[in-house]
Amino acid sequence: MKKLLLLLITASTTVFAQDNHPNPGYWQQHVDYKMEVTMDVDNFQYSGTQELVYSNNSPDTLNRVFYHLYFNAFQPGSAMDIRLETIEDPDPRMVKSFKSPDGIKKKQSKISKLKPDEIGYLKIKNLKQDGVLLESKVVGTILEVDLAQPLLPGNKTTFTMNFDGQVPVMVRRAGRNSDEGVALSMAQWYPKMAAFDFEGWHPDPYIGREFHGVWGDFDVKLTLDKNYTVGGTGYLQNPNEIGHGYEDEGVKVSVPKKQKDLTWHFIAPNVHDFAWGADPDFIHDKIKGPNDVDLHFFYKNNKEIKENWKKLQPKTVELLAFFNEYIGEYPYKQYSVIQGGDGGMEYAMCTLITGERSLPSLIGVTAHELAHKWFQHVLASNESKHSWFDEGFTSFISDFAVKQIMEKENQEDENPFQSMYNAYYYMVKKGDEQPLSTHADRFDLNRNFGISAYNKGAIFVTQLAYLIGWENTFKSIRRFYHDFKFSHPTPNDFKRSAERVTGAVLDWYLVDWTQTTNTIDYGIKNVTQEGQQAHIELERIGRMPMPIDLVIIYEDESMESFYIPNTLMRWSKENPYPEIPRTILEAWDWAFPTFDIKFDTKGKKIKTVIIDPSQLMADVKNSNNTIEL
């Protein structure tokens, strides 16, 4: 039953991506992995075989390929290590803080201190293309491979290899023996083919930030100590041999006493990554979510956290239903929340999160990582190049969901969006902002990477709601998901979805907001009233043009509003305040620094004039947006 379902998912998505894609001629590579891996839980070393069938759907002939060997980053002297030592604000999870003898606070990369039996590594042996041994070279976290035979467009080739790995002491995302005592957090743990797409190869060295992968089917057999419970990407194929809470109801699984290990067989269709976590003390709960999706929870048998992890489960059901409704249907039949890692990180069909959290924090991180399923795993834009596109949309929708679902439990955050705006304004004030289109690895500061990708990225969406309205914004998200799932869309593709939904022109918005550091600042320069005639003068101070909602409050508390379209948009939105009568004025061309509004007040006296009462427009100077007369 399960197998048939998987086939259907794979078949429909493959056909979909090629035949009905909105961008004619769209293509993407395809990889199918088969791996058999044995883990020694005493020394955290593992060895495995990998067979990878690579389909070249591109118009190019490939003479080289590149594999990621992410675990090599966890070695003294690696690029990740040096970056930690040289960046002004290293990730606190990855450094040790100490005071030098002369009393100065210093930070030291945790990677720089790893001993040989604590580092991470991936070593490749016997790499062959269709049985022919290949030349390859390890450069940091990338394996550069010269092909024996050029791979022509439309052809497939099979790579085989043996690999040995060591799980590093936990520094970032993956590793052994986390602070919360989880034995194995296994992410970025296997030799992974780099992405080749319309922009060419993406063999980015790993310095700890974002990812981009190729879709395919994963068939993974993991052999390890029988006392360990494993959760991860993929559907377990042998639940009644394994047990550990996976077995069918009524089945009693008995493993012979002298048998030391179990071999777990997972199949994951149409994913671009495979992660897992394992621990001998995991509790494993399984509940049903919407559309019969199996939700699995793996957490340490620790009485401090048990209650929160139980309460998290029905909330995860609600979150999944929420995202299904607001984005589109979750296409897999399983999702697992696994205690592990060093914070929260999204992986295919699962997440690794730290588990010793307050309930709001546990639900918040689960909401965020679950929302990534749609953006980072089903849409799967290149999040290294467009970190804001993935993190921004994810942050927006998960904060929105938490706001809806947690109303009672989480009152500390009244307006989930205001804090994002405040963070963005803070960054602008600091004056060291880099454009959102900066490659994730290339932001000078972690602070600005975080504020840009998560907050300014989320404001792209909330501010779009200012431009086209909430209903159109959600329609655009659903249209985008429907049209581009399983096809690595770019920010321009989302912009086109919003344009297709509304008819508005939005290129100027995408360009100014994401490819420049232009800011928005409008001001009310002057308000005069002579008899029946009022005259309001507005000015554009910031570089970025916007349409303007202007609300007038009279002394008798009655109101009216004006909408000044932005010429570039060639479109007017619906009245966002239907209870207030609105006049649509001539559009304001951005080249004009000021704009005059003259109107008849019908004998009423103006009390207050406000630009954008919703404050969804990210105006960096709020003080000139309101005038009290």
Ligand SMILES: [Zn+2]
């Ligand atoms: Zn995220």
